[in-house]
Amino acid sequence: MIPFPNISPDIFAVELFGMTLALRWYALAYIAGLLLGWWLITKAVKTPGLWAPGRAPMVPEQVERLLTWVIMGVIIGGRLGYVLFYQPGRYLSYENFTADPMAALRLWDGGMSFHGGFAGVVVAGLIFARREKIPALPVGDLFAYAVTPGLLFGRLANFINAELWGRPTDAPWGVIFPGEAAQTCPGIIGLCARHPSQLYEAALEGLLLGALIFWLVWKRGWLRFPGRIMGTFIAGYGFARFLVEFVRQPDYQFVSEGNPLGLAFQINGWGITMGQALSLPMILVGLWFLLRRQTP
Template sequence: MGRPALPRNRKARPLPLAIPFPDWISPNVFPPFELGPVTVALRWYALAYIAGILVAWRIMVSLLRREALWPGGRAPMRPEEVEPFVTWIVVGVVAGGRLGYVLFYAPEILLADPLQVLRVWDGGMSFHGGLIGVALAAFLYARRVGMPLLSMADLGAVAATPGLLLGRLANFVNAELWGRPTDAPWGVIFPGLAAQSCGQPEGVPCARHPSQLYEAALEGLLLFAVLWWMARSGLLRRPGLIAGVFFLGYGLARFLVELVRQPDAQFAAPGNPLGWALDLGGWGLTMGQILSLPMIAAGLALIAVSRRHPAPAA
């Protein structure tokens, strides 16, 4: 659903309870330094990707070692087979995430400079595109080695959520993907001209919803807690159920957070201040909401498929 327009003067009054963005937070883990002709730098966002992959690896190995959790008391793969599987997944995340960003949010790149699609280091990744890339990589790998696809999807769903948590925290550290202006006491005054441009009088700070933290809490922390509990409760014996809850949970969380997330600059315009990618006259949907609807449908379908399997023994 579309986001209701808020009166501009509602944001014009002082915000004594707003939270200033911590000035000690830097996007870089350590200050960049020169090593010969090369500048060495490590950003928290890159570290979040690396940590997310390592945590996912550890979770998968942990669950695979517990054979009793799986259908027929047999895990879909051996713990030592996680390494090549993760390699395929990483390729799917990067390729799908970058292509998804270009196709969904910046198709003009294909017309202006197609080779720019390969410049992943310039930024611009899409979660929904990354998810499609992961799904395709997992499907191809499962077919190649003869592993049960639904059980592998369940395994990947549990393992992926800590990475979502870390990624959204990194978005907050980078002071990017912030939310819409708010006068709520937990609003954050993000730095930068773009974050401070919300129609307020000069000298009055603009506080915004920390939508990155909302997503970290819902898509990362809460969803992981639910999926981990399901996995340890024997529900891996119903192939597709945990993956279905992941798709449904992420889709719903992202759809709701889009209501307070800043409109995508690619779609926002004077005649479209809410950044609707689909304008239905009086209300509309953002691109994030549009892409979340298939996830919700896929989640419900997987949950329905999982009901064909008997309930796990207590």
């Protein structure tokens, strides 16, 4: 077993007028991911040789406006996805909503869904493409090209926050995450080690998938085929997330005595988690974009 590293979720904190203002690693991951993504997209649109007609679908000035739409899509979609997919009873039940109607909007209380953020970015990208009179598929390719560093940073921040850990394991790389919830492991006496599923996702969704997409863009010229890079990302993320879900601890609301694996949908003891259910459509959609016939 590996002890959890002594890393504070806060990079720094200051007291100001009786309030504590802190910069957290999770917030920095979002900021760094968005800024790096903006830089990568700007670099791509400034490289005419990456595109089929020898001209990018947008100019750098439009990338700045695109960043605003992406930020809105990530925040609104990510929060709504968490509320609808993972905590509808907590936020949307009549009793809870009437008691605290603003609870779903309090981002600082935690709770963001990648699948919701993905849907939000898709909607934001479609609106941006229509407003700017740009083909939608190249915009989607640019999103897919730029997003993996942000995923890497985000999953590393999840690990630092000691959240979204995996199921109990006796593997030598199992991590002893702090907190009562992480240490509540049925049938285990003493310290409970868990899969560092955040690091698995960082490696698969961030490093491996990102390296593949960068190679396809810069060495294979796949931006000349609108939709291919987007399809690679969608299918690749869906497949990686589907695999990690086998060792990732599901959200507590899905776990019960009769359902210790936290399966959201099951028949005769066989089933899938909510993360897997949301990833399957991504795999199918991504494969469709990859396999459809297209010439540059």
